[in-house]
Amino acid sequence: MKYLWFMIFGLLVAGCQPVAPEQGVVADPLPSWNDGAAKQAIVGFVAKVTEAGGPDFVPVSERIAVFDNDGTLWTEQPYYVQLAFAMDRVAAMASDHPEWRSQQPYRAALEKDLHGLSKSGVAGLLELIMATHSGMTTEEFTRIASAWIDTARHPRFNVRYQDLVYQPMLEVLSYLRSNGFKTFIVSGGGVEFVRPWAEQVYGIPPEQIVGSSIKTVFEVRDYGPVLVRLPEMDFLDDKEGKPVAINKHIGRRPVAAFGNSDGDLQMLEWATAGGGPRLGVIVRHTDGEREWAYDRDSHIGRLDKALDMAEDSGWTIIDMKKDWKKLFPFETE
Amino acid sequence: MKYLWFMIFGLLVAGCQPVAPEQGVVADPLPSWNDGAAKQAIVGFVAKVTEAGGPDFVPVSERIAVFDNDGTLWTEQPYYVQLAFAMDRVAAMASDHPEWRSQQPYRAALEKDLHGLSKSGVAGLLELIMATHSGMTTEEFTRIASAWIDTARHPRFNVRYQDLVYQPMLEVLSYLRSNGFKTFIVSGGGVEFVRPWAEQVYGIPPEQIVGSSIKTVFEVRDYGPVLVRLPEMDFLDDKEGKPVAINKHIGRRPVAAFGNSDGDLQMLEWATAGGGPRLGVIVRHTDGEREWAYDRDSHIGRLDKALDMAEDSGWTIIDMKKDWKKLFPFETE
Numbered sequence: 001m002k003y004l005w006f007m008i009f010g011l012l013v014a015g016c017q018p019v020a021p022e023q024g025v026v027a028d029p030l031p032s033w034n035d036g037a038a039k040q041a042i043v044g045f046v047a048k049v050t051e052a053g054g055p056d057f058v059p060v061s062e063r064i065a066v067f068d069n070d071g072t073l074w075t076e077q078p079y080y081v082q083l084a085f086a087m088d089r090v091a092a093m094a095s096d097h098p099e100w101r102s103q104q105p106y107r108a109a110l111e112k113d114l115h116g117l118s119k120s121g122v123a124g125l126l127e128l129i130m131a132t133h134s135g136m137t138t139e140e141f142t143r144i145a146s147a148w149i150d151t152a153r154h155p156r157f158n159v160r161y162q163d164l165v166y167q168p169m170l171e172v173l174s175y176l177r178s179n180g181f182k183t184f185i186v187s188g189g190g191v192e193f194v195r196p197w198a199e200q201v202y203g204i205p206p207e208q209i210v211g212s213s214i215k216t217v218f219e220v221r222d223y224g225p226v227l228v229r230l231p232e233m234d235f236l237d238d239k240e241g242k243p244v245a246i247n248k249h250i251g252r253r254p255v256a257a258f259g260n261s262d263g264d265l266q267m268l269e270w271a272t273a274g275g276g277p278r279l280g281v282i283v284r285h286t287d288g289e290r291e292w293a294y295d296r297d298s299h300i301g302r303l304d305k306a307l308d309m310a311e312d313s314g315w316t317i318i319d320m321k322k323d324w325k326k327l328f329p330f331e332t333e
Numbered sequence: 334m335k336y337l338w339f340m341i342f343g344l345l346v347a348g349c350q351p352v353a354p355e356q357g358v359v360a361d362p363l364p365s366w367n368d369g370a371a372k373q374a375i376v377g378f379v380a381k382v383t384e385a386g387g388p389d390f391v392p393v394s395e396r397i398a399v400f401d402n403d404g405t406l407w408t409e410q411p412y413y414v415q416l417a418f419a420m421d422r423v424a425a426m427a428s429d430h431p432e433w434r435s436q437q438p439y440r441a442a443l444e445k446d447l448h449g450l451s452k453s454g455v456a457g458l459l460e461l462i463m464a465t466h467s468g469m470t471t472e473e474f475t476r477i478a479s480a481w482i483d484t485a486r487h488p489r490f491n492v493r494y495q496d497l498v499y500q501p502m503l504e505v506l507s508y509l510r511s512n513g514f515k516t517f518i519v520s521g522g523g524v525e526f527v528r529p530w531a532e533q534v535y536g537i538p539p540e541q542i543v544g545s546s547i548k549t550v551f552e553v554r555d556y557g558p559v560l561v562r563l564p565e566m567d568f569l570d571d572k573e574g575k576p577v578a579i580n581k582h583i584g585r586r587p588v589a590a591f592g593n594s595d596g597d598l599q600m601l602e603w604a605t606a607g608g609g610p611r612l613g614v615i616v617r618h619t620d621g622e623r624e625w626a627y628d629r630d631s632h633i634g635r636l637d638k639a640l641d642m643a644e645d646s647g648w649t650i651i652d653m654k655k656d657w658k659k660l661f662p663f664e665t666e
Contacts, residue, residue, distance in 0.1 A: 061538060138580055182540070195584045205394060206584030207515070208540075213581060218573040218599055224606040225599070227580050234581075240551040247471055247560050248546060248567075249582060251528045251539030266551055266558070273557040 029175040031325075032168040038281070038323045041316040042172060045279040046179050049255065056277040058255055060180040065256040065279075066246060066267065067173070069187035069194060069211075071301040072260045072283050073202065074165040075154070077292040079114060079300065081161045082189050083125070085148055087112055089132035106131075118299065129190075130231035134214055137226040138192060146196040159330060162201050167331075168324045169258075169283070173202055176256070184254070186246060187211040188238040188263050192229075210249045212237040242267035255279065265306040272313060280315035282306060287321040290331075362508040364658075365501040371614070371656045374649040375505060378612040379512050382588065389610040391588055393513040398589040398612075399579060399600065400506070402520035402527060402544075404634040405593045405616050406535065407498040408487070410625040412447060412633065414494045415522045416458070418481050420445055422465035439464070451632065462523075463564035467547055470559040471525060479529040492663060495534050500664075501657045502591070502616070506535055509589070517587070519579055520544040521571040521596055525562075543582045545570040575600035588612065594634040601639065605646060613648035615639060620654040623664075 033039040049058040070076040090100065090109040100106035105124035108116030117124065133141065154161055173183050183204055187194055191211030198204045213234040216227040237245045243266050246254065256279040257264070257271035264282075272280040284303065285294050295303040310317055320327070366372040381389040382396065403409040423433065423442040433439035438457035441449030450457065466474065487494055506516050516537055520527055524544030531537045546567040549560040570578045576599050579587065589612040590597070590604035597615075605613040617636065618627050628636040643650055653660070 061532070064540075184540075191581070191584070199394070207397075207517075207582065209584060216577050216580060218576045218603070220602070225576065225602045227576060227603075243551045243558065243560060244549050247549060248524070249540065251524070251542060269553070269558045270551070270560075 029178070030168065030171045032171055034323055034325055036323055038316050038318045041279070042175075042281070045256065045277060046175065049277050050179050058276065062252065062255060063176075063179070063181040064184065064250060064252055064254040065176050065181045066184045066186045066210075066250075066254045066258070066271065067169070068259040068261070068264045068267070069185050069189055070260075071285065072258055072264070073169050073173075073185070074161070075291060076301050077285075077294070078155065080189065082129075082193050083117075084152065084155075084161070085145065085193065086128050086132045088148060088152060089144070090128065093132065126233070130214070133190065133193075134229040134231040137228055138216060139226070141192055141229055142196050145193050149197050157328075159328075162197055163330055164328055165201055166283075166324070167326050167329045168318075170202070170329070172258070173204070177203065181256070182208065184208045184210060184246075184250060186237065186242055186267060188236070190214070191237075210237060210245050212241075238263045240266050243270035246270065257281070258283065259306070260285065261301040261303050262306050263301075265309065268306065268313070268315060269309075272315065278314075280310075280313060281318060282310055282315055283318045284320060286319050287324075287327070289321075290327050291320065293321075362511070363501065363504045365504055367656055367658055369656055371649050371651045374612070375508075375614070378589065378610060379508065382610050383512050391609065395585065395588060396509075396512070396514040397517065397583060397585055397587040398509050398514045399517045399519045399543075399583075399587040399591070399604065400502070401592040401594070401597045401600070402518050402522055403593075404618065405591055405597070406502050406506075406518070407494070408624060409634050410618075410627070411488065413522065415462075415526050416450075417485065417494070418478065418526065419461050419465045421481060421485060422477070423461065426465065459566070463547070466523065466526075467562040467564040470561055471549060472559070474525055474562055475529050478526050482530050490661075492661075495530055496663055497661055498534055499616075499657070500659050500662045501651075503535070503662070505591070506537070510536065514589070515541065517541045517543060517579075517583060519570065519575055519600060521569070523547070524570075543570060543578050545574075571596045573599050576603035579603065590614070591616065592639070593618065594636050595639050596634075598639040598642065601646070601648060602642075605648065611647075613643075613646060614651060615643055615648055616651045617653060619652050620657075620660070622654075623660050624653065626654075 030039055048054060048056040051057055067073055070080055087109045090106055094100050094110060100110065105117055105120035105128050108120065109128055149162055152161060153159060154164055157164060176183055185194060185198060185204055189211055191209055191213050194211055195206040195209050198209055199206065215230040215232045215234045217230060219226055219228050235241065235245065246267065253274045254271040255277065257268050258281045259268055260283040268280045272278040285292055287293060294301065295307060363372055381387060382391040384390055400406055403413055420442045423439055427433050427443060433443060438450055438453035438461050441453065442461055482495055485494060486492060487497055490497060509516055518527060518531060518537055522544055524542055524546050527544055528539040528542050531542055532539065548563040548565045548567045550563060552559055552561050568574065568578065575597065586607045587604040588610065590601050591614045592601055593616040601613045605611040618625055620626060627634065628640060
């Protein structure tokens with residue numbers, strides 16, 4: 001009879017809880033991270049803000065974490081992925097624009113001449129973006145961007161761009177979410193370029209993607225209402241723009257912010273200056289072998305002032321080479 | 334022994350499932366609604382989009398429902414709540430602005446002279462909003478708006494404005510959320526005026542509030558970084574602006590939209606023109622006794638073109654007087 005009661009108790013417990021695959025062993029939530037200060041800072045932060053009754057407890061509704069995209073969640077070298085997209089769009093559209101063969105910045109884009117492109121400056125880049133990202137409905141643009149991201153390949157790694165997301169950062173996203181955080185992307189890139197694939201790749205839904213945008217206008221056509229993309233900037237979500245966009249879209253100050261360049265400086269400042277526990281993290285590109293090594297002198301993803309401010313501000317620096325066991329999901333360890 | 338096995342089985346079941354308070358009885362999710370076409374349309378829509386394997390099934394990630402605020406979720410008569418706030422702010426700030434006593438639209442605001450105010454037109458109203466809603470940090474504004482909403486009282490009902498939300502709509506919000514919907518407010522009102530109290534009153538967090546906005550700028554002060562509110566419009570979230578804002582903030586087309594005026598027409602059009610099952614709902618103010626009766630000729634919340642379009646578009650009209658058993662949470666039935 002005693003045995004039977006044990007059985008009953010055993011059945012009750014077994015019936016109510018999933019059996020852990022390795023009982024007594026807690027799986028490492030960040031398996032692609034080497035043990036070190038960066039991993040400790042992230043795990044320590046999560047432990048303290050989720051400790052019920054603890055002095056640093058943060059209610060679930062305030063667990064907002066923001067992530068830059070280019071260079072923080074995926075590779076941004078040898079050029080921003082969205083620039084690769086724009087150059088490919090110029091090539092695809094060139095037959096309708098014979099004048100582009102002799103006109104900058106289009107010629108440079110057609111020849112993938114980055115030096116020539118950089119001579120056109122920000123104005124040239126904006127012209128390229130407007131020519132390739134506007135003049136269609138939002139749904140047409142989503143189809144074009146989705147088709148491209150599903151097939152285009154990175155010039156160095158020869159894999160799809162969406163395979164060049166950082167595995168350790170995917171683990172951080174997932175780890176934060178499993179601890180009640182809402183994760184947001186706050187990108188300098190175009191919001192409608194990131195949204196079509198971010199849910200599948202990062203687990204972040206469209207409504208949690210904040211980014212740069214061009215203006216759209218509502219039109220009713222024969223077949224129904226559409227939003228048409230205009231060749232006009234609406235908002236540049238970079239530098240001082242990031243806290244502005246966070247306030248506009250999210251409406252609360254994040255408790256954790258992850259970036260990699262001076263474009264993320266104000267976002268890091270804004271997030272970490274709030275009261276209570278705060279986590280500011282900079283992904284530093286130190287691995288010239290597995291990826292790229294660049295900081296103060298880079299034209300893409302320059303990390304200079306934010307690096308100077310990191311120590312005084314208590315921001316954590318991820319040293320990609322030392323802290324990450326693997327960079328990309330496709331690598332075998 | 335047979336009895337014992339029944340006991341074991343009973344324990345297993347009891348231990349794994351919460352016991353329903355009234356077994357066999359499914360509670361009505363919309364108890365403040367009279368049975369009728371409007372209630373049936375809402376319940377029928379939810380039933381079909383949540384039916385796993387059914388022809389109209391909508392995955393949880395696409396269950397986006399948008400709600401106008403003024404006149405749809407709470408009362409907007411005899412004037413928009415935010416205008417009441419602006420008038421009270423003018424009164425609170427008047428000692429620093431003696432010139433306001435003789436200058437329009439401030440004088441009209443001080444005297445709560447709505448006729449005088451309306452003579453200043455949209456330009457006058459904007460001036461009033463800018464004078465009272467800018468020049469402080471976002472956090473200061475949140476404090477001011479929160480303090481006001483916690484104490485100010487409605488001129489007719491003599492209760493706080495947040496007590497004048499519609500009980501039947503609170504039930505719809507909650508019913509949709511319990512069926513996997515994400516609920517958003519898409520308001521012509523200022524986003525930072527709605528956010529401070531919407532989570533507590535509607536259960537909608539700040540990041541799911543879309544609204545009109547004024548520009549803000551990032552500044553680093555002695556005590557840290559702030560966002561300062563400028564006297565300049567950023568975005569007017571009304572009419573054609575609503576689908577634009579939905580696309581910008583949410584990034585997907587809602588499957589359900591609730592509004593009450595011509596300001597919601599394009600939002601209703603945009604949401605209900607998508608493929609698959611769609612729900613468009615108009616709250617019609619027909620109850621002059623319990624609230625107000627107004628539509629085509631009203632200056633506030635005019636419902637004219639959207640009413641004409643409703644039938645052809647298959648939108649559901651809520652007749653407040655007939656469809657709602659009670660309007661406000663404080664009413665006894």
